[in-house]
């Protein structure tokens with residue numbers, strides 16, 4: 442499912458936006474993003490039916506459901522895949538049984554699972570275990586509350602890149618146009634940007650600029 446040789450991709454994370462504003466925003470930004478993330482707060486607010494709604498309007502857009510699954514993994518992953526998600530996230534901190542159930546659901550639905558590495562104490566050890574279990578991507582992630590304490594995901598990305606675990610890496614956590622190049626230097630497979638696009642004065646122009654940087658066209 443995940444093409445390990447592909448050029449980096451830009452993932453737009455949608456967390457803090459109302460349903461009424463979402464489709465108009467996507468109309469403007471979708472040419473400049475490769476993956477749209479239906480963020481955890483949006484899933485909590487509207488449910489997986491929002492994934493179906495977006496997929497219906499933009500059938501060729503890749504959608505990620507940021508479900509951050511921790512338990513009842515097969516059932517919860519299937520809910521997102523059946524709604525139209527191409528990728529579903531789970532928390533890497535969960536037990537191996539739940540990881541295997543996520544992977545099983547992905548195989549059944551032709552989708553992919555992404556491990557959110559937030560708060561994992563030993564990134565390399567857990568990353569190796571997840572690779573062995575067939576996880577499609579590892580997402581280095583510094584959460585909003587950790588960002589408030591001054592952390593960024595750059596150090597964690599460097600650690601996982603250096604480990605050479607044979608699974609593509611994504612990176613998220615407060616990334617914007619100004620900081621994108623520092624992350625891209627470590628060659629992540631997916632650069633995830635949320636508020637860096639959605640709070641910009643012109644989100645479509647910002648997404649276009651970021652897309653060019655991700656593709657090395659700047």
Ligand SMILES: O=C([C@H](O)CO)[C@H](O)[C@H](O)COP(=O)(O)O
Nearest residue numbers: 454481613614615616634635636
């Ligand atoms: O996963 C996220 C966070 O936990 C809120 O659900 C965000 O989508 C991710 O961090 C990207 O958003 P920004 O940090 O605003 O770029």
